[in-house]
Amino acid sequence: MKVRNIITVLVIHGGCLTLAMILSQLISGAADKPTNLVVNHSFEAVKRVSTARKPIPEGWQFYIIALPAEGYCDEGKAVTGKLSFKFSLSEKGKAFLHSRAFDVEPKAMYRIRLLSCGKGSISIEMLWWQSYPAPLTQSKQHRDTMKEAVKLSDSWRTLEITFKAPEDAKRAYLRIVATDGDVWVDDVEVKALP
Numbered sequence: 001m002k003v004r005n006i007i008t009v010l011v012i013h014g015g016c017l018t019l020a021m022i023l024s025q026l027i028s029g030a031a032d033k034p035t036n037l038v039v040n041h042s043f044e045a046v047k048r049v050s051t052a053r054k055p056i057p058e059g060w061q062f063y064i065i066a067l068p069a070e071g072y073c074d075e076g077k078a079v080t081g082k083l084s085f086k087f088s089l090s091e092k093g094k095a096f097l098h099s100r101a102f103d104v105e106p107k108a109m110y111r112i113r114l115l116s117c118g119k120g121s122i123s124i125e126m127l128w129w130q131s132y133p134a135p136l137t138q139s140k141q142h143r144d145t146m147k148e149a150v151k152l153s154d155s156w157r158t159l160e161i162t163f164k165a166p167e168d169a170k171r172a173y174l175r176i177v178a179t180d181g182d183v184w185v186d187d188v189e190v191k192a193l194p
């Protein structure tokens with residue numbers, strides 16, 4: 001809620017307005033702001049499957065599609081915090097990083113932003129579901145993707161794309177696809193546009 005609106009409420013209610021009411025208006029105002037639908041967006045929270053394995057980010061799933069490939073939270077580069085997610089791939093390697101699934105509104109617009117750098121290429125996809133996780137029911141338009149993968153460089157750059165949720169979509173998750181070499185990702189954001 002804007003300060004002007006709070007002042008209007010104060011005028012209407014006069015002395016009856018309590019501090020609790022002001023706070024409640026401020027809290028509801030904050031809830032109206034679009035929030036990042038991706039948890040652990042900067043890859044700072046990690047989990048270790050075993051002491052021998054490299055740490056992977058909480059709230060994300062890593063899938064190897066073509067070997068050799070690996071992926072882990074890396075201390076070598078970061079835009080914010082201390083860690084980023086690093087795909088380490090050979091020329092033939094391919095891997096997916098999936099966010100945790102989140103609720104979506106049918107036909108709403110979702111803007112995805114992330115920062116990335118490296119020697120390889122990256123692409124952003126959204127997977128849409130009528131129902132997820134169980135029962136698993138895909139939307140008729142199940143996958144939206146960038147037209148082509150983006151070739152990266154050693155400098156961090158922002159990638160952004162907006163997708164429209166299909167009319168039967170209730171759930172979705174983000175898929176980050178890396179190929180052709182080492183790729184770092186940090187500060188991932190998925191927001192519903194007003």
Ligand SMILES: [Ca+2]
Pocket residue numbers: 042043044078079080081082083084186187
């Ligand atoms: Ca980070």
